[in-house]
Amino acid sequence: xxxxxxxxxxxxxxxxxxxxxxxxxxxxxxxxxxxxxxxxxxxxxxxxxxxxxxxxxxxxxxxxxxxxxxxxxxxxxxxxxxxxxxxxxxxxxxxxxxxxxxxxxxxxxxxxxxxxxxxxxxxxxxxxxxxxxxxxxxxxxxxxxxxxxxxxxxxxxxxxxxxxxxxxxxxxxxxxxxxxxxxxxxxxxxxxxxxxxxxxxxxxxxxxxxxxxxxxxxxxxxxxxxxxxxxxxxxxxxxxxxxxxxxxxxxxxxxxxxxxxxxxxxxxxxxxxxxxxxxxxxxxxxxxxxxxxxxxxxxxxxxxxxxxxxxxxxxxx
Amino acid sequence: xxxxxxxxxxxxxxxxxxxxxxxxxxxxxxxxxxxxxxxxxxxxxxxxxxxxxxxxxxxxxxxxxxxxxxxxxxxxxxxxxxxxxxxxxxxxxxxxxxxxxxxxxxxxxxxxxxxxxxxxxxxxxxxxxxxxxxxxxxxxxxxxxxxxxxxxxxxxxxxxxxxxxxxxxxxxxxxxxxxxxxxxxxxxxxxxxxxxxxxxxxxxxxxxxxxxxxxxxxxxxxxxxxxxxxxxxxxxxxxxxxxxxxxxxxxxxxxxxx
Numbered sequence: 001x002x003x004x005x006x007x008x009x010x011x012x013x014x015x016x017x018x019x020x021x022x023x024x025x026x027x028x029x030x031x032x033x034x035x036x037x038x039x040x041x042x043x044x045x046x047x048x049x050x051x052x053x054x055x056x057x058x059x060x061x062x063x064x065x066x067x068x069x070x071x072x073x074x075x076x077x078x079x080x081x082x083x084x085x086x087x088x089x090x091x092x093x094x095x096x097x098x099x100x101x102x103x104x105x106x107x108x109x110x111x112x113x114x115x116x117x118x119x120x121x122x123x124x125x126x127x128x129x130x131x132x133x134x135x136x137x138x139x140x141x142x143x144x145x146x147x148x149x150x151x152x153x154x155x156x157x158x159x160x161x162x163x164x165x166x167x168x169x170x171x172x173x174x175x176x177x178x179x180x181x182x183x184x185x186x187x188x189x190x191x192x193x194x195x196x197x198x199x200x201x202x203x204x205x206x207x208x209x210x211x212x213x214x215x216x217x218x219x220x221x222x223x224x225x226x227x228x229x230x231x232x233x234x235x236x237x238x239x240x241x242x243x244x245x246x247x248x249x250x251x252x253x254x255x256x257x258x259x260x261x262x263x264x265x266x267x268x269x270x271x272x273x274x275x276x277x278x279x280x281x282x283x284x285x286x287x288x289x290x291x292x293x294x295x296x297x298x299x300x301x302x303x304x305x306x307x308x309x310x311x312x313x314x315x316x317x
Numbered sequence: 318x319x320x321x322x323x324x325x326x327x328x329x330x331x332x333x334x335x336x337x338x339x340x341x342x343x344x345x346x347x348x349x350x351x352x353x354x355x356x357x358x359x360x361x362x363x364x365x366x367x368x369x370x371x372x373x374x375x376x377x378x379x380x381x382x383x384x385x386x387x388x389x390x391x392x393x394x395x396x397x398x399x400x401x402x403x404x405x406x407x408x409x410x411x412x413x414x415x416x417x418x419x420x421x422x423x424x425x426x427x428x429x430x431x432x433x434x435x436x437x438x439x440x441x442x443x444x445x446x447x448x449x450x451x452x453x454x455x456x457x458x459x460x461x462x463x464x465x466x467x468x469x470x471x472x473x474x475x476x477x478x479x480x481x482x483x484x485x486x487x488x489x490x491x492x493x494x495x496x497x498x499x500x501x502x503x504x505x506x507x508x509x510x511x512x513x514x515x516x517x518x519x520x521x522x523x524x525x526x527x528x529x530x531x532x533x534x535x536x537x538x539x540x541x542x543x544x545x546x547x548x549x550x551x552x553x554x555x556x557x558x559x560x561x562x563x564x565x566x567x568x569x570x571x572x573x574x575x
Contacts, residue, residue, distance in 0.1 A: 045420075048424045049424065050420060050423050050424050050572065051572045051573070052572065052573065070426050070428075073424055073425060073426040074426045076424070078420075078421075078424045080417060080420045080421075080424075082417040083417075084416070084417045084418040084419075084420050084421035085416070085417075085418065086327070086331065086416070086418055087416070088331055088334055088335065089327075089330075089331070093330075097323060097326075097327050098421065098425070100319070100320075100323040101320055101323050101324070101422070101425045101426070101427050102425055102426060103426055145421070
């Protein structure tokens with residue numbers, strides 16, 4: 001549905017997007033993940049044919065975004081980073097306007113407004129002036145605007161920014177629901193959001209794609225080992241000396257982030273992949289007659305993957 | 318066509334729901350009303366003198382109301398319009414650029430031309446409503462005197478043409494910046510320049526001819542005399558066309574610059 005081929009975008013000397021390629025299949029939800037200024041918004045603006053790429057090709061539903069911009073624009077619903085709202089309009093009038101400029105039949109407009117108001121649970125807010133709405137409701141009006149012409153493709157730039165936790169859950173559920181019959185590409189820098197909503201993740205950093213896979217696969221492929229965290233009532237030097245000699249342990253370090261009481265040390269023990277050392281560690285600690293206060297395995301989160309990928313890139317550069 | 322109409326409707330509604338429209342219209346009517354009053358008093362004074370002269374000398378002098386009142390009034394109104402229009406057009410594209418709605422407009426399936434024409438028409442509609450209110454002056458003159466109607470109508474047509482050209486410049490300038498103040502001041506500066514360039518046209522030679530041809534006010538003059546010359550129509554039309562063309566280029570280039 002969306003084909004991005006070797007897209008590069010420069011602003012003067014600055015390289016915003018560097019040779020990015022990926023595809024989104026029909027009906028897929030793809031999460032576009034990256035730190036701020038990674039090139040997410042630029043890529044989305046190119047897909048929505050808001051701006052042309054410096055090099056490369058983008059096709060949406062088979063139409064080139066540059067040569068057939070009108071056809072592409074008809075098929076895309078776009079929620080930019082800042083919802084593009086006219087503050088001096090009522091929600092209903094605003095939606096009627098966006099419906100009209102997106103080519104919705106005049107007779108169908110009231111029905112379409114009812115539909116998106118219900119989808120985005122705007123309720124009675126539809127009669128209010130947009131200026132009077134809170135950030136969360138404004139965001140939803142922006143989303144309603146993107147849905148008004150029932151587009152095949154939805155491009156959502158940070159759709160949950162500024163919402164309260166309850167609203168975030170509602171919007172995520174809505175995105176998942178829309179994913180049944182829409183192709184969706186959404187960007188975010190909030191990691192759990194991607195694993196919750198998306199079937200596939202594209203991680204972008206400094207204008208380049210650094211990883212592209214399902215959230216589960218990403219976590220599996222990037223696991224470079226297991227980590228066990230424990231709190232022991234003993235001097236760290238002794239703990240380190242003992243645990244390092246154990247079979248399968250690659251490193252033992254003091255976890256300075258966790259604050260603990262006197263005589264207690266928080267320790268991170270890394271081991272070879274696929275090896276569960278928890279039992280051995282526990283036995284060793286008990287044998288030494290140290291007080292074992294806590295022991296848990298840390299699984300690699302998307303957050304770790306993200307950090308790993310984006311910081312690795314920095315080292316290379 | 319529908320898209321142009323929708324853009325027009327939205328912008329026009331936004332103009333009339335903000336206080337700016339009413340402030341601009343009120344200012345225009347207040348200032349032109351002052352000139353109307355001042356010119357009328359002068360006219361009545363002159364007429365009084367003429368009547369006294371006629372009694373003393375036994376011959377009557379007629380004072381032409383079109384010559385003495387309507388022409389200077391239209392001249393003044395065209396200058397006031399140059400001051401007022403930048404305040405109307407400063408929002409045109411600047412506000413969309415600032416609030417981010419430009420992104421909505423440019424990712425919707427509407428063409429740049431539809432967008433520009435819609436926005437231009439909305440600003441021009443506000444100006445036109447201002448000029449229509451100012452029709453009260455000829456109406457007053459017609460009730461209490463007997464001016465010639467054609468020159469007055471021509472003068473108002475001239476005002477509309479001048480306004481259309483000025484609005485197109487305002488829309489162009491507002492497409493350059495997201496700052497409304499800069500848009501207003503920029504438009505105002507250009508219009509001042511296009512007015513004052515005519516002052517260089519008093520001499521002879523190619524340069525002064527060019528200067529007076531370029532002057533946006535010079536072309537008004539014949540209209541206030543009641544003369545309809547297609548040359549002036551061509552001037553305003555080409556002015557409009559160039560401004561719209563440049564606006565189109567400006568919108569396109571925003572896309573490239575990002």
